[in-house]
Amino acid sequence: MQNIDLFWVIIASSLLFLMQAGFLCLESGMTRSKNNINVAIKNFCDFCVSALAFWLVGFGLMYGLSYQGWIGLDLFALDFAKATPSLAVFFLFQVMLCVTSVTILSGIVAERMRFGAYLFVAVFVSGLLYPIAxxxxxxxxxxxxxxxxxxxxxxxxAGSTVVHSVGGWAGLALVLIIGPRLGRFDDGSGAQTITPSNMPTATLGALLLFIGWLGFNGGSTLVLDDTVPSILINTVVGGCVGAISAGGLRYAVNQRLDVDQFINGALGGLVAVTANCFAVSTGSAALIGLVGGMIVVFVSQILEALRIDDAVGAIPVHLGAGIWGTLATGLYGDLETLGTGLSRLEQIGVQGLGVLVYGIWTFGMAFLVFSAGNAVFRFRVSEEDEFAGLNISELGIHQESELQASISTPVGTRP
Structure with missing residues (x-):
């Protein structure tokens, strides 16, 4: 890489790192105050353990000398003081993509999972599941x-499937094993709304993610060339249309504004254009974002009907819109720019094959490993700890509002 390209990828990596702050704000804001510190520190710690696991093992499995196209065989625990600058910068960018995939799981299973069990999941996904895929x-x-x-x-x-769907499939497997939060579906009358603690913070998180996505997609060129401006514009257009699409659809159905769907619709639009932003027109990016936002709404309803409790709506965003974005690459991508030599129909078929393969590998392996782990050391906190809140039960932190609530709550009643 030339120095200007190295600098661009470093800037893009920094923007990607900002997405970790975005996920932290989004997930802590969308969960209850009795769990928000626990959610925040899980986001912080999953970055730390995932980055180390990717350096020690994952980078080699993903980018090492290939064994028949299935797995890498070298580049483990590299000493980057002795590596070329281009390899070091490449690793920096790739580790940020890896931790993005991992942290998707945090929001899905928020408010009910043991801290140590979550770190085990993070190491498995970053060190093995994601790199091989x-x-x-x-x-x-x-x-x-x-x-x-x-x-x-x-x-x-840039990873509609490799990053986002992998995180979504793994999160789906994990939430099926752990189950819904207490009170979410308990009374048999349908899904009960659990009030978020701080929607302005969650909205700030979405904006930070939006900013980070410029590095996510723009940096995936790995060079600062003439394609970067159009990639950034397609990213912005897809995210904006996704927000309007999901928010507008929910308003048409419920006759009220739904903040969650505006946020998740924007993220769904961003996920959808991630696979194809380099090879589609601006109009196509808008269409892809439009459908991506709608898919977020539809998949959210399907999960509720199946009594699957995704605390922050990450499965519709990262898995639902990720699948759509991958297929849309074949539908709308310029064949010459894609450069595969395939016809339109063949490209669509290969994209569908990729969706299927990643679903089988990621969901299947995650479900097997997480089920075994759950059998050895229970992933879920006790019912008493869940009622008390993970801030108290796992971290021993009492916020002022929680202390006041405990004072005013009669003895023998559940908080």
Missing amino acids: GHWSWANRSLETSGWLADLGFVDF
Whole structure:
């Protein structure tokens, strides 16, 4: 890389790091005050353990010399003081993508999972599940290796599937094992609304994620070339249309504004254009974001009907919109820009194959490993700890509002 390209990827990596602050604000704001500190520190710690696991093992599995396109065999625990600047900067960018995929799980299972169990999940996803999946599509970003899905022509420019759907599939497996929060579906009358603690903070988190996405998609070029401006514009357009799409659809149905859906619709639009932002027109990016926002609403309703409790709506955003964005690459991507040599129909077929393969691998492996882990050391906190709140039960932190509530609550009643 030339110095200007190195500098651009460093800036993009910094923007990606900002997304961790966005996830922290979004998830802590969308959960109850008795759990918000626990949610925040999980976001902080999953970054730390995931970055270390990716450095020790994951980077090698993902980008090491390939064994028949399935797995990398070297580049483990590299000493970057002895590496080339281009490899060091490449690692910096890739570790930020990895931790983004991992932290998706935090919001899905918020308010009910043990701290230690969550760190185990983070290490597994960052050290094994995500890197192997990523190798299949992105190993060809290194000149010495190639992934089998990429060889077939599968395209996922910045990670609608590799980053977002992998996190979504793993989160779906985890929440099915752990189950819904107490009170969410208990009385048999349908889903009960659990009031978020701070929606302005959650909205700030969404804006921070939006900013970070400029580095997410723009930095995936790995060079500062003529394609970067259009990629950034397509990213912004997709996110904005997604917000209007989801918010407008929910308003049309309920005749009221739904803050959650405006936020998640924007994120769904951003996820949807992530795979294809380099190869579609601005109008196509708007259409992809439009459908992405609608998918967020529809998948949210499906999860409620199935009594699956996703605390922050991450599965509709990252899995639902991620699948759509991957398929939309085949539907709307410029074939010459995609550069696979496939026809339109063949490209759509390969994109569908990628969606299927990633679903089977990620969900299947996650469900097996998480089920085994849950059998050995229970992932979920006790009912008493969940009622008390994880701020108190796991961290021993009593906020002023919680102390006042406990004073005013009669003895023998549940907080």
